[in-house]
Amino acid sequence: MAAVLAAPTARLRDILQLRFTDLFAALPARTLNGISPANPLRRLARMAGYAALRLVGNVFRPIRNPEQLRGAVWLYVVSQNNYDSLRFIRDARPDSVLVAGQSKQIGRYNQQVNRLSLRRKGLYYWQFPFVLAGLLRLEGQRAWRFCDLIFNAIGYYEVYRRALRHYRPRAVVFANDHNDDARALLLACRAEGVPTAYVQHASVSTNFPPLGFDLNLLEGQDALDKYRQCGLIRGRVELVGMPKADAFLARRNTAPGIRRVGFAANLLDDTRQVADAVAHVLRELPGLTLTFRPHPGDARDFSFLRQQHPELQFSDARQQSVFEFLAGQDALIAADTSTHLEATLLNLASIYYRLGSPASFDDYYGYVAHNLVDRADSPAALVEILRRYQQHKPLDLYRRAAYYNATLGTPDEGRSQQRALRILREWLESSR
Structure with a gap:
């Protein structure tokens, strides 16, 4: 037995x-x-x-x-x-x-x-x-x-x-x-x-x-x-x-400065620290339009943010895809999430800002270590980076993602679906 x-x-x-x-x-x-x-x-x-x-x-x-x-x-x-x-x-x-x-x-x-x-x-x-x-x-x-x-x-x-x-x-x-x-x-x-x-x-x-x-x-x-x-x-x-980014790469963000900022929360983020960060950015940078997006699997009720900050906009991750959300932003604030990579591919200024996750998750995906995103370790540093990007946002931020996306800067850029489908078709035929 x-x-x-x-x-x-x-x-x-x-x-x-x-x-x-x-x-x-x-x-x-x-x-x-x-x-x-x-x-x-x-x-x-x-x-x-x-x-x-x-x-x-x-x-x-x-x-x-x-x-x-x-x-x-x-x-x-x-x-x-x-x-x-x-x-x-x-x-x-x-x-x-x-x-x-x-x-x-x-x-x-x-x-x-x-x-x-x-x-x-x-x-x-x-x-x-x-x-x-x-x-x-x-x-x-x-x-x-x-x-x-x-x-x-x-x-x-x-x-x-x-x-x-x-x-x-x-x-x-x-x-x-x-x-x-x-x-x-x-x-x-x-x-x-x-x-x-x-x-x-x-x-x-x-x-x-x-x-x-x-x-x-x-x-x-x-x-x-x-x-x-x-x-x-x-x-x-x-x-x-x-492949899922193909349709959006041709519509990279070309704004010379940032006016619209997305704030993506994930399941590891502490509710209080999320609320404090939102309040700090809205208070210090009233000229920015901030859009809050919880993770699609997050069951927490963030409606209190809407009550506290009527000017805060919301994105429903269950109804709007991540690329549709990012297409309406010039910059992103988030902790450990793949959304940083997707934002950088669209030439958004992406900022890594921890929101109470355990130390073992610090820079979980290595985005900071590989210079994909900027890092802010305090509310003051976060605001300073956002102010810098308000004045000037480079048009080539997306090039930072080359280590993560093999087709970037190649003839196959924006054609990942065709490349994947071709390889998949050849593999299926050889597997008969």
């Missing part, structure tokens, strides 16, 4: 690799509690709620996919950002379909993706006590601390293997390499011999799992250098730039 359960234990450890890192454990308590409650009773209650509402609910929820999944190229998405990153393949290839787990929330695209049934997922929860015991031996108390995440991840691999055998997709293309359901599908594809490809959808970290797809389409040298630090790279690697 122990030998039989060793494989599920090792598999769940792989699937949840990011959850067992020091970085994940160092998340702010507020953020971590939103993912996995610190209180053991609340963790157990969450597991019970998941079993009752999600697993049982899936059994009685019919799935009527509008498109044919059998033999298609699957574009597997776990978020609204994933959808935006892979939509260009769907638009170009009639044989491709966008796919997500049965109850996965894909933001404004919830009704536009096909669904993979998870009705049978509950059949595999008998594994939980044995897998938990195995992970306690391997990971210590972190396995108990995140037992609800282990519970939720069980069964994905098995039901996805069943789906792959039933539909026999030609290949599966991912835009995420670390979420539990995405990693489970990747491992299922390996077991069933289904080719896999990966399209990078955002900046990456050296804390990510080793790159494990048959074809890896990365944005630039930064991603490749980081993935080399993550471990052995499996499969072919091509640097293709950022």
Whole structure:
């Protein structure tokens, strides 16, 4: 029995690799509690709620996919950002379909993706006590601390293997390499011999799992250098730039100074420090138009900012894409977010300003270290940089992004989609 359960234990450890890192454990308590409650009773209650509402609910929820999944190229998405990153393949290839787990929330695209049934997922929860015991031996108390995440991840691999055998997709293309359901599908594809490809959808970290797809389409040298630090790279690697940015690169910001400033908050930012920074900028620079944009997955209520500052504008990340938001700005203020790279590509003046995240996340993506963005370490320094850019904003800030975007300054600049589609087509033909 122990030998039989060793494989599920090792598999769940792989699937949840990011959850067992020091970085994940160092998340702010507020953020971590939103993912996995610190209180053991609340963790157990969450597991019970998941079993009752999600697993049982899936059994009685019919799935009527509008498109044919059998033999298609699957574009597997776990978020609204994933959808935006892979939509260009769907638009170009009639044989491709966008796919997500049965109850996965894909933001404004919830009704536009096909669904993979998870009705049978509950059949595999008998594994939980044995897998938990195995992970306690391997990971210590972190396995108990995140037992609800282990519970939720069980069964994905098995039901996805069943789906792959039933539909026999030609290949599966991912835009995420670390979420539990995405990693489970990747491992299922390996077991069933289904080719896999990966399209990078955002900046990456050296804390990510080793790159494990048959074809890896990365944005630039930064991603490749980081993935080399993550471990052995499996499969072919091509640097293709950022496909989702193509339509916007021709409309780079050419304003000689800044008047419109975007403020992008993420899940790690402290609410009070966000509010203080917004108030400070509005008070010291009343001539600027400031637009606040919370992360699309942020459930916090920021309406108090609207009440305190009627002049503050808002961007709804669930309705407006990041590039649509940036197209209306001349500069960006944010902490650790890929939006800095996207802003710089559009020639915005981007400023890194920490808002209460743990020290372990300082310059998480290395944007400051590689001179992609300016850094402000105090409210006074932030205002000073903004004032400087009010007087003069260079027209070549976007060149700073060359290390992150392989097509910048080449004949393929603005044609990353065509480059990625060509490589993907050749790879699919060779994988027959």
